[in-house]
Amino acid sequence: MxxxxxxxxxxxxxxxxxxxxxxxxxxxxxxxxxxxAPGTTSRALAVQARTLELYRQLDLAETIVRNGHQVAAANFWVNGKPVAQLPLNRIGEGLTPYSFVEIFxxxxxxxxxxxxxxxxxxxxxxxxxxxxxxxxxxxxxxxxxxxxxxxxxxxxxxxxxxxxxxxxxxxxxxxxxPGGTYQQIFYVADVQASGPALNGELHLDLDEADFLAVFPLAGKGRARLIGTVRDERAERAETLEFSDVSSRAIEHLKVHIEDVHWFSTYRVHHRVxxxxxxxxxxxxxxxxxxxxxxxxxxxxxxxxxxxxxxxxxxxxxxxxxxxxxxxxxxxxxxxxxxxxxxxxDKVFSFVTAEGRMADLLRTRLAPFLIPRMASFEASREFLFRTVSQVTLNYRGMPLSQGTAGHVHGGDRLPWAHDGEGDNYEPLRQPCWQVHVYGDTSDEMLAWCLEHHLPLHVFDWRPAFETAGLARNGFYLLRPDTYVAIADSSADPKVIERYFKDHGIRPFLPCP
CATH class of the missing domain: 3.50.50.60 (FAD/NAD(P)-binding domain)
Incomplete structure (x- = not known):
């Protein structure tokens, strides 16, 4: 068998x-x-920074960055004109090696x-x-x-x-x-087109018309359109063609379609x-x-x-x-x-909601707020941290323990980089490992050596303090680079107890 x-x-x-x-x-x-055969009419486009960080472990990240497209800005349109821009180029500067929005x-x-x-x-x-x-x-x-x-x-x-x-x-x-289904029918189209919205940036229409986003693809004039279909057309989703979708939103963004490579419709659910x-x-x-x-x-x-x-x-x-x-x-x-x-669900409901109040919020309030939010570094950083998934953490969960500096057990290890190096380089190996920023004890050195647990000791530098890492403590990292233990001591018995309590014997060679 x-x-x-x-x-x-x-x-x-x-x-x-x-x-x-x-x-x-x-x-x-x-x-x-x-x-x-593999799919050719896919909808997913963005490869987020956290995914690229983890892809380093399989030497995939650089290939994707090299063959994909980095989006410099998101532009918001109302009544056929761009009214607000959110710069995306290096929006995550200092947070990750991949501080941009990647389309692949x-x-x-x-x-x-x-x-x-x-x-x-x-x-x-x-x-x-x-x-x-x-x-x-x-x-x-x-x-x-x-x-x-x-x-x-x-x-x-x-x-x-x-x-x-x-x-x-x-x-x-x-x-x-459990969950539900959105009433709108989505369409996705891979097109060859021209116009101001084909400048390699992301463009979104905030009008009362059907929702439409223009995502840039690698190659001149190539884009993926993702939009919604409402009214009676939504009742015949299976037979819709590109000519049936609203031209109003496309015209608002001044997109001149030259060729449609493929077109598909689908419904979106929200369920867990x-x-x-x-x-x-x-x-x-x-x-x-x-x-x-x-x-x-x-x-x-x-x-x-x-x-x-x-x-x-x-x-x-x-x-x-x-x-x-x-x-x-x-x-x-x-x-x-x-x-x-x-x-x-909240974000999508706001973008696609119908009615006079929803239209006013999108067409008047959003264009007013977006540039002001974009002008604050803290706002841009919050947006990037959320969308890029670098804030995803497992705090308070069974495999997460302790605090050292601003880092908690369950956090993604903060990235620290300066002219002297990158603390993520050892993470290319997907195995248990210990990081120390500063000095550690002879006991820690001996215990890790005896148990074949990789130990990386970094000389203390200002970049580590900026990243929120504690001096002379230690961080036990899981194979997926999340922090298992954050501890301000240099006592290997803390690690020994952790492994015993969780039934883990991680002393195997890194793959």
């Missing part, structure tokens, strides 16, 4: 990233997808992930569907339908459902998916699964949570799910942790998903 360590259902970005990280850790994976379309993104996965000898099994599965004493037995119509029974230690909003895995787990886990089966990505496209969070959140789950599965499968470590996946990720759905 065909057996793997982890069977992954769904080969979108979430499933592919999970397969990549597990493969890097030496885990035997199998990944299936019901489609015949999902179809290209998926192809890159597929190619990297094939480097590990893993290929997506296409036109293969999961029909059902059941848990056994030592794993999961899954029933698959193969491309030729034959059924295959296979086994895995764990099963991961990254199979989208209509997830078979979620239905098999009988996990509720009641549970992200059932025994040996896990939900991640759209199978676990779906929300509006506001802020470009969906794909990035699914990738975050995958990385969170990957190192924990790898630790358990390799004997580096007890199975109870897997309990932390749902705790950490479901809390963020619920907050995200609530936030994006």
């Amino acid at each position: 065909n057996r793997s360590d982890v069977l992954i259902i769904g080969a979108g970005p979430t499933g592919l990233v999970l397969a990549l990280w597990l493969s890097k850790f030496g885990v035997q994976v199998r990944i299936i997808d019901k489609t015949a 379309p999902q179809d290209q993104h998926e192809q890159l992930l597929i190619e990297r996965l094939e480097d590990y000898g893993v290929r997506v099994e296409r036109e293969t569907t999961l029909e059902s599965f059941e848990e056994t004493s030592d794993g999961v037995t899954a029933h698959l339908r193969l491309p030729d119509g034959e059924q295959e029974i296979c086994q895995a230690c764990y099963l991961a459902g990254a199979d989208g909003a209509r997830s078979v895995v979620r239905k098999n787990l009988d996990a509720g998916f 699964a009641e549970h992200f886990r059932g025994g040996r089966a896990f939900l991640l990505g759209d199978a676990a949570h779906v929300h509006s496209p506001a802020g470009g969070q969906g794909m990035n959140t699914g990738i975050g799910d995958a990385i969170n789950l990957a190192w924990k599965l790898a630790a358990v499968l390799s004997g580096g942790a007890e199975a109870k470590l897997l309990d932390s996946y749902e705790i950490e990720r479901i809390a963020f998903a619920r907050r995200l759905v609530s936030t994006t």
Whole structure:
């Protein structure tokens, strides 16, 4: 019987990233997808800074930055004129190595992930569907339908459902998916066009007309239009063509369409699964949570799910942790998903709300406030921190402990950079490690050496203080670069107790 360590259902970005990280850790994976080929009509565009930080661990970040497009500004239009601009170039200066807004379309993104996965000898099994599965004493037995119509029974230690909003895995787990559906029909079009809105920046129409955003793509005159369709047209979404969408918003942005490469319509839901886990089966990505496209969070959140789950599965499968470590996946990720759905729902409802008051807020108040907000560094930084996901943290959760400086257990390690170096360089290795900024004790040096735990001691510099790091304390970092322990002492017994309490034995070589 065909057996793997982890069977992954769904080969979108979430499933592919999970397969990549597990493969890097030496885990035997199998990944299936019901489609015949990778998607070509994708909606996700933004690769957020936090995702790029984590992609350094697979040498993906620089490839994406090199082949994608950095957006210099967001422009807001009313009555056919640009009325406000929010500069985005280097908006996250000093917070991350990727202090910009990066556009890299999902179809290209998926192809890159597929190619990297094939480097590990893993290929997506296409036109293969999961029909059902059941848990056994030592794993999961899954029933698959193969491309030729034959059924295959296979086994895995764990099963991961990254199979989208209509997830078979979620239905098999009988996990509720509460939430709702927006009344608007969305459309997405990849176009060749000209006009002032095709200048490589982001443009949004705030008028009473249908919502429309113009996202720049790499290449002269290439853009992706994402808009809404209201009124009676929404009742025939399946038969809509590009000629049916409102020309009013497109004309307001002075977009002159020269060619439409593809066009698609879809509905958007805002839902979070009641549970992200059932025994040996896990939900991640759209199978676990779906929300509006506001802020470009969906794909990035699914990738975050995958990385969170990957190192924990790898630790358990390799004997580096007890199975109870897997309990932390749902705790950490479901809390963020619920907050995200609530936030994006409020933003999207404001942008697309109908009625005189909503129109006044968008067309009069927003153009007045946006430039003033953009003029304050604190406002720009808050916006970037929120959208880029660098503020995502697991404070107060089971794997997070202590405080040192301004950093809490569960935080993303702050980035500190000056002419002398970058404290993120050691994070390219996805393993447990200890960071010290300043001096540490002989006991800490000896204990880490004895237990083969990488210890990085940085000479104290002003950049570390600016980043909020504590002098002479220590930070124990998880393989996903979040802080497990923040402690102002130099006592290795704190680390020893942590590992014992959580059933973790992290003393394995970095992959």
